[in-house]
Amino acid sequence: MASRYLVEICFHGRGGQGAVTAANLLVAAALIDGNKGVQAFPFFGAERRGAPVRAFARISHDEIHLRSEIYNPDIVIVLDESIMDIVDVLKGLKKNGKILINTRTKPGEFDFSKKFIVATVDATDIALKHEILVGGIPVVNTPILGAVPKILDRVTLKSIQDIVLDKWKGELAERNVKATQDAYDKVEVKS
């Protein structure tokens, strides 16, 4: 479905990093921003801690009839850059597609930045700074979502923060909101 109204997003991460939650939060925010058709789903059946996992999101202005996996994403989001050594995260990425990576590396340093629009942000550092940790391990899913509005105009930072405030309470919610703001301010995009 090559409709300009449908945006397909593929998240890559490791089990426990919150890729599925990230997909869910993103589409909930997209719904607030007026996208009537949204969908988020895990790659079914491989949810083991530390193992490579995928999650998917669709954002559309209309009701979505698709129930199949995403094979040709418009956007790829990488929560753990070490995944890129073992998984071809660029597989199927559309021409002029975008890739957002949690890394210290600058966008232009990736070879594929000649072919795709690359955005980078050190979401791990942001998670550590705001103490967004589970069992002492930084959780990068909310921080990296803050960077998404810079590469996707269908979702606003405000809606992402509203959803974060809805999901978490009190001081933890505030720290998550600050992390999204930090990622939004620090993400670098090279097109």
Place this chain on the structure above:
Amino acid sequence: MTEVMIDTGNYIAAKAAVMCKPDVVAAYPITPQTTLVEGIAKYLATGEYKGEYICVESEHSAMAACIGASATGVRTFTGTSSHGLLLMHEMLHWAALARLPVIMCNINRVVGPGWNIWADENDSISQRDTGWIQFYCSSNQEIFDTIIQSFKLGEHEKISLPVMISYNAFILSHTSMPVFVPNQKDVDAFLPNRAPKWKLDPDNPITFGNIILPAEYEKVRLDMQKSHEYAKKLILEISKEWKQRFGRYHGDLLEFYKCDGADYILLSMGAIGAESKAAIDNLRKEGLKFGLARVRCFRPFPKEEILKLSKKADLIVIDRNISPGMEGALFTEVKASLYDNTDAKVCGFIAGLGGKDVPFGDIEKMCKKVINGKARHIEWFGLEGV
């Protein structure tokens, strides 16, 4: 006021079930149904669900508990999947023949071995002859709406039958989509309390399920058959009423999509039924006159409507199930509905077993094979006739 809730098929199903205020929920967890019963347990913990929640030791017991509770005249709900459904098999017959409107979600999952937790409709298809009314849903909104509609249908005095609402493992059970949730008052107005004609009551003792002689037993079966026939009319009415009250409509026995002027009509169920719409859109763009008739209700089976479709178009059937030694179950039923009464051609495909993805591109390929005269009468897509 209606609120929009965004959540997975299972959590949406839990919400719908709780809004119907069942007096008893008895359930045993099984992947991928687990989050459905977790959802209900959460509502119990928060006080939003006020009924009895019975944690049982097996699915056979879950259905037995629902049967016992339902026989006392109260409203019951449960959910299961795959091997859990199969373990219930004896009790499924019992619920239907005792004419007890137990409402149940079944998350369509593969039957093993080989061990597999993904989508496949063989679990519920193999319960076809138990007497349960069977719906197959294609979106989270349809799951929500169909659960509430099913209580009204099953508990209707002329029906008094259990209803199974099936939806595909993970593709719907674990996928988040937005759903319009009406307020409780409007659900209450649509769904009155259950008013059974008879019930187990210690103050007015009666017996049921007792020995009956052959001639009487046959009447019991005929009565059940008549209720299924009546359900066809009632499903139409309930769908219409739902549309009037809540503004949403997913079809009744069938959902038609772009069938006007179609030369070929595709029949499919569940999630493939939704994906098929994307395929139909693309085929239409190419000037190919395809339409879709998504089968929502498998029992009772909409044979009259399908016969009508065959008068104006050839039919293509996709089954996510197989009756070994024969063919896909929907394919068989469709052809039986047409017998001796039509010139339409019917082709059948088996696709998506074991949770294999069925993207719209594959559905388009199946359709084009039929137009080009290259499809066999029945074909396993991707494995045969390539």
